[in-house]
Amino acid sequence: MTRSYPEAVTFPFGRPGPFEPPEGLASLREERPIASMVYPDGKVGWLVTGYSAVRSILADPRFSSRRELLDVPLPFALMQEMRTPADPGMFIRMDPPDHTRYRKLLTAQFTVRRMKQLEPRIHEITEERLAAMEKAGPPQDLVREFALPIPSLVICELLGVPYADREEFQRSTAVLLNLESTVEDIHATVATFRAFFVRLIAAKRADPADDLLSGLITNGDLTDEELSNIGFLLLAAGHETTANMLGLGTFALLQHPDQLAALRADPSLIDNTVEELLRYLGIIHVGPLRAALEDVEVEGLLIRAGDPVTLSLPAANRDPARFSDPDHLDITNPATGHMAFGHGLHQCLGQQLARVEMRTAFPMLFDRFPGLRLAVPAEEVPMRDTMSIYGVRELPVRW
Numbered sequence: 001m002t003r004s005y006p007e008a009v010t011f012p013f014g015r016p017g018p019f020e021p022p023e024g025l026a027s028l029r030e031e032r033p034i035a036s037m038v039y040p041d042g043k044v045g046w047l048v049t050g051y052s053a054v055r056s057i058l059a060d061p062r063f064s065s066r067r068e069l070l071d072v073p074l075p076f077a078l079m080q081e082m083r084t085p086a087d088p089g090m091f092i093r094m095d096p097p098d099h100t101r102y103r104k105l106l107t108a109q110f111t112v113r114r115m116k117q118l119e120p121r122i123h124e125i126t127e128e129r130l131a132a133m134e135k136a137g138p139p140q141d142l143v144r145e146f147a148l149p150i151p152s153l154v155i156c157e158l159l160g161v162p163y164a165d166r167e168e169f170q171r172s173t174a175v176l177l178n179l180e181s182t183v184e185d186i187h188a189t190v191a192t193f194r195a196f197f198v199r200l201i202a203a204k205r206a207d208p209a210d211d212l213l214s215g216l217i218t219n220g221d222l223t224d225e226e227l228s229n230i231g232f233l234l235l236a237a238g239h240e241t242t243a244n245m246l247g248l249g250t251f252a253l254l255q256h257p258d259q260l261a262a263l264r265a266d267p268s269l270i271d272n273t274v275e276e277l278l279r280y281l282g283i284i285h286v287g288p289l290r291a292a293l294e295d296v297e298v299e300g301l302l303i304r305a306g307d308p309v310t311l312s313l314p315a316a317n318r319d320p321a322r323f324s325d326p327d328h329l330d331i332t333n334p335a336t337g338h339m340a341f342g343h344g345l346h347q348c349l350g351q352q353l354a355r356v357e358m359r360t361a362f363p364m365l366f367d368r369f370p371g372l373r374l375a376v377p378a379e380e381v382p383m384r385d386t387m388s389i390y391g392v393r394e395l396p397v398r399w
């Protein structure tokens with residue numbers, strides 16, 4: 001017997017305003033926090049928008065992250081190619097015990113000591129970008145000059161990419177993030193990255209230094225393929241996310257002058273500001289994705305073995321059942337408990353690094369350019385709302 005889903009929704013993309021969650025998610029969350037949803041291939045699964053349901057599914061090992069089991073609610077060819085087991089090292093798309101083995105090795109490298117060591121470098125990298133912007137003069141695209149290069153250079157720093165190779169690294173990264181890149185461009189760039197990481201790993205094996213890749217080589221028995229995929233995963237997971245937080249976060253602060261003024265008046269509000277922006281902006285547009293390994297009842301609904309599940313972090317982080325006045329950006333209101341970095345086993349490995357980047361970059365930007373403002377009307381800022389990570393494509397600014 002086939003099940004029928006008369007009320008199945010489709011994944012909503014369009015956002016009614018630059019800082020709003022996708023259209024219709026608020027009413028869906030109120031009426032059906034776990035709603036059946038039609039995926040692009042016609043399969044029916046679930047879209048989960050309520051905070052408590054999202055949190056309990058992310059914490060539940062009966063929901064898998066294995067890539068070969070996942071369905072992607074995006075109609076793009078590249079995404080649909082993904083139904084094969086994750087490559088060795090790509091632990092974001094694995095379950096225990098494979099996930100556990102890699103995660104342990106990586107957690108040992110994301111130490112407080114290493115994050116502390118990176119802080120002055122993040123400061124220098126930000127300073128260099130701001131000096132370059134100032135020299136070039138207004139107007140400038142803040143995404144190209146600031147939001148994209150900072151996280152990419154920080155990942156170079158983390159992995160120990162030599163200075164001579166950083167331009168090539170950034171050029172290739174830009175292709176991956178360019179919305180106009182074709183599937184062929186992306187495949188070719190992924191191959192370039194693989195070759196790049198193979199060379200880098202050989203160099204680190206020969207001459208280990210005090211960086212993450214060297215640490216993984218010295219403290220584990222990972223193959224070159226695993227190491228190269230881990231390098232690529234860190235880039236993929238850590239670059240676009242942080243870049244969009246910096247770009248969209250700046251746009252949001254410029255559009256909320258009272259909030260920016262409060263931050264300028266009390267710089268100690270920066271930690272709160274970063275958490276509140278993470279909660280409010282909801283840049284993880286699509287996912288996390290999961291698949292039920294067995295029949296599971298969640299909040300009275302039966303999710304059957306094999307059903308694909310899409311969790312909406314933007315909707316969950318605006319749930320009035322969890323946050324007071326959730327549709328207002330308020331940097332004085334501590335946004336504890338948000339799930340911008342996910343929850344459970346796969347909760348973001350790089351969250352402390354991302355926080356240090358944002359806590360450094362936002363204040364330095366607004367200090368350097370006290371008159372920072374948009375160079376085009378706000379309605380003309382091009383948004384990225386058809387991608388899995390939401391943000392601004394460009395942010396033209398003057399100062």
Ligand code: HEM
Binds near residue numbers: 091241339340353
């Ligand atoms: C503001 C920036 C960031 C956001 C919003 C973000 C968000 C997330 C989310 C929601 C997940 C969970 C995915 C899931 O459950 O399937 C995740 C996982 C992950 N993130 Fe981040 N992330 C950010 C920055 C970073 C950075 C800077 C790095 C590393 C350099 C990083 C590395 C990872 C890795 C490796 C995972 C997989 C963890 C696992 O599967 O155990 N992320 N991130």
